[in-house]
Amino acid sequence: MPIPKTTLAIAGLLAIAAATAWTTLAPAAQRYVFAASWQPGFCETQPDKRECRNQGRKSFEATNFTLHGLWPQQTDYCGVPSSDINADKSGRWSSLPSVDLSPALRTRLDEVMPGTRSSLERHEWTKHGTCSGQDQETYYGNALWVLDELNQSAVRQLFASNIGKRVSQDQIRGAFDKAFGPGAGQRVRVSCERDGNRRLVTELTIGLVGTIKPGASLAELIAAASPTDGGCDGGIVDPIGFQ
Template structure:
C-alpha cells in the first residue's frame, strides 16, 4: 500500500443505492446537487472484460473520476425528465472524457440526470466540470500506486481535511462487493458545500473496504 495512504489512514485511524427516484414534473425543479466521484480501479475490477476500454485500458490509470452530477430533492430525486434539449453532441462528449472516461456513461448521465437540471447539455457538463474542479482529491488518493484496506470514515476524513468547509454530513462513501465505490458530495445549486442527511445515511456500513490499486 502507498506509504502516503498508510500514513494518512493510520493517523486518522455505502451500499451504493441512493434515494428512491421519482420523475420530476418539470425539468429544473430540484433542491441541490450530488457530485458522485467514482474510484475507477474498483469499476475496472468489478466490470472485468466488460469494462469500458476508454476508462480501463489506458497507459495512465484513472483514479477518481466523475460518475455524475445529480439533481437531488430533500426526499428522493428526479430522473429522466422531459426536456426540450437534445442529447449532447459529439464535441461535448469528447471534451468530458478526461474526467468522465466513458462515452456511454456521459450520454446515460445526460438522459437520467442532466435532463432534470433545466440546463442545455453544454451548460450541464460545464457545470459538472466546475463541480469536479472544486473538489480537491486528497493527495494519498491522487498519487497512490498501490491498493490496501481502509475504513470508510477515514476516506471521509481525508476528503474533509483536503476541502475546507466540507463536513462529514455533506458526503457519503459508498462501497460495492467490499470495494471503495464512490465518494458522493452534496452541493448547493451554486456549488457550495451543504449537508444532506438522506445521502449521508446511505454511506457504506462496512468497517473496512478494499481500495484497488490503479493499473
Template sequence: MIRGFVGLSLLFLAGCVGPEPAPSKLVPQTHGDFDHNTLALTWQPGFCSAGSGCTAEQSHLSLVGLHGLWASEPHSLEARNIPVERWWREGCGLFGPEAAPPVLDNAMLTTLGEIMPHTSPSLIDHEWVKHGVCFGYDPRLFFAKASALHRRFTRSPMMQFLAERAGTTVAHDEILSFFRSATGAVPPRALQLRCETDHEGRIVLTQLWFTLRPDRMNEFPGAGSYLDSPQRQDNCPARFWLKRW
C-alpha cells in the same frame, strides 16, 4: 517505486496550468424545485473492477473519474407521492419520453473521454438523458460544470490524501475525518462513500458522492458548498481496499 508512481499521478492530475477560474453557474430552466445536487466521482480502479466494469479502451491515467451531477428529486414529483427511490431509478424519464443523446463538440467529448468511465452503453449519453435534459440545461454547460468540479477535486488535498494510499486498505473513518479537516465541511453526510465487491471478492471503494448546494457549487471543494444529504447512502464498511491501477 510506489512513491514515484504517486508523484507522477499527482502531476498528471494537477496539470501544468495556473489557478482556474470559477466554473460558471448551472441554472435550471425547468423543474428547478430541487434542494441539492450530488457530484458523483468514481475511484476508477475500483469502479472498473466491480459489476459490469469498464470497456477495454478505458484509460488508466486517472485515479478519480466523473460519474455525474445529479439533482435531487424535484418537489413537484414529491407532491405526486413519487418515492425518491423511483426518482433515483428513472430520473428525467418521469417527465416525459427518453431524450436524444447530447450534442457536444470534440473538445468536450475528448475531456469526457479522459475522465468518465468507459461503459457500454455510453455513460455520457446516460447521464444526459437521466440527469440533465429535463432541467433545460445546455448540454455543453452541464458537462462543462461537472467536469470543472471534477478537476477542482483532483487538485485538492483530499485527492492527494487518497492518491498516497492507493493500493492499500483504508479506514472509513479516517477518510471522512480527513475530508472534514481539509475542507471544513460540517454536514455529516456532505461526503458519502460507495463500495462494491470487485471481481476478486474484495470490498473496494468505487465512488465518492458529495452533497452540494446548487447555488454555491462554485465554492467546491470549500466548506460553503456542502449540504447534508437527507438520505444515508454510504455503504462502505469500516475498512476497504483503495485499489490502484
C-alpha cells in the same frame, strides 16, 4: 365602492397559486448529489465494460477520480420521450440521442469519464441532465468543474497515496474536512463492492446545494447539504488493472 368578498377570495387563491408556481419553477436552492468513481475498483467488478478492457497504468483514471454523474434531486427524465426512457431503463444507452458538446469539452469528458465508451454520458443526460435547467455544454462543464475541485484536493491525495491499501470511512471523511471545511465529510457517502475476499472502494457520493458553476465555492455547496450516512466503513483503493 367595497370590493365583493368573493372577488377578494378569488384574488387570494390566485396569489397563492402564483406563489406555488414560482416556487416550483424557481426553487430557492437546487439540491444535487455528485457521484465520483474510483475507476480501478469499479472495473474490477465490471470487467466486461468497454471502458474497463484496456486500462492504462498512466491513464487519468489510474490516480484520479472519474465522473459518474451530477444528479438534481427533485425528479428524473424531464421532458424525455417515453421511448427514450424505456431505452435508458433497459440499458440501451447507445440508442439514446447523442450529447452535443464542443470539441474541447468532448475531449475532456472522454478522458475523465471513461464510461463514455459505454454511452454513459447519454444516460446521465437523459435521466439527470434534462432536469438541471441547463444545456448540455453547461451541465457537463459544471460537472467537470466539481470533479476538478475534488481531484485537486486532499481527498484525491489520500487515495493516490494509498493505492493497493485500505482506507477507512473516517479517513475519507477527514480528508473532506481538511479540503472543504469542518463537517464536509458528513455530507459524503462511501460505496464499496466485494471482489472475492477483498472489499474495494468504487464510488463517493457528495451532497451539494446551491448554484454549481466554475468559480463557485465547493466548500459552501457541500456545507449547505444535509449530512448523510457514511455508507461502507472502508475498503481497498484498487490499482489500475485486474488483480
